[in-house]
Amino acid sequence: MNSRGIWLTYALGVGILHIVLLSIPFFSVPVVWTLTNIIHNFGMYVFMHAVKGTPFETPDQGKARLLTHWEQLDYGVQFTSSRKFFTISPIILYFLASFYTKYDTTHFVINTASLLSVLIPKLPQLHGVRLFGINKY
Numbered sequence: 001m002n003s004r005g006i007w008l009t010y011a012l013g014v015g016i017l018h019i020v021l022l023s024i025p026f027f028s029v030p031v032v033w034t035l036t037n038i039i040h041n042f043g044m045y046v047f048m049h050a051v052k053g054t055p056f057e058t059p060d061q062g063k064a065r066l067l068t069h070w071e072q073l074d075y076g077v078q079f080t081s082s083r084k085f086f087t088i089s090p091i092i093l094y095f096l097a098s099f100y101t102k103y104d105t106t107h108f109v110i111n112t113a114s115l116l117s118v119l120i121p122k123l124p125q126l127h128g129v130r131l132f133g134i135n136k137y
Helices: 006-022 029-050 069-076 081-100 105-122
Strands: none
Touching: 006 029, 006 081, 029 069, 029 081, 029 105, 069 081, 081 105
């Protein structure tokens, strides 16, 4: 995640997702912003907080197979630039979605729940913690 251009690629991917959703004729702009936020946060949750292990062999004697990608990011060091970027990006998307939905109550509740679902697992206190035994093995 520290390689050159990953942040730009990530932002372009979110932008392309938003444009693709905007091209669907029967979706209104508020619905598209909420869908962009939900799809982004769902993807981030699955790929960063639910899936454990690595797709390649690591020199750590198999310790990485018990950790999620977020826990492996920057070797577990907290508050690095990559971790800050991946923490602030859903917040910015949440602010944009809230603004373009004109703070409609339904959209606001859905977007807030979606934001919390990806922010809470990023807390340093939850490193290695499996709530209710989910994703334990």
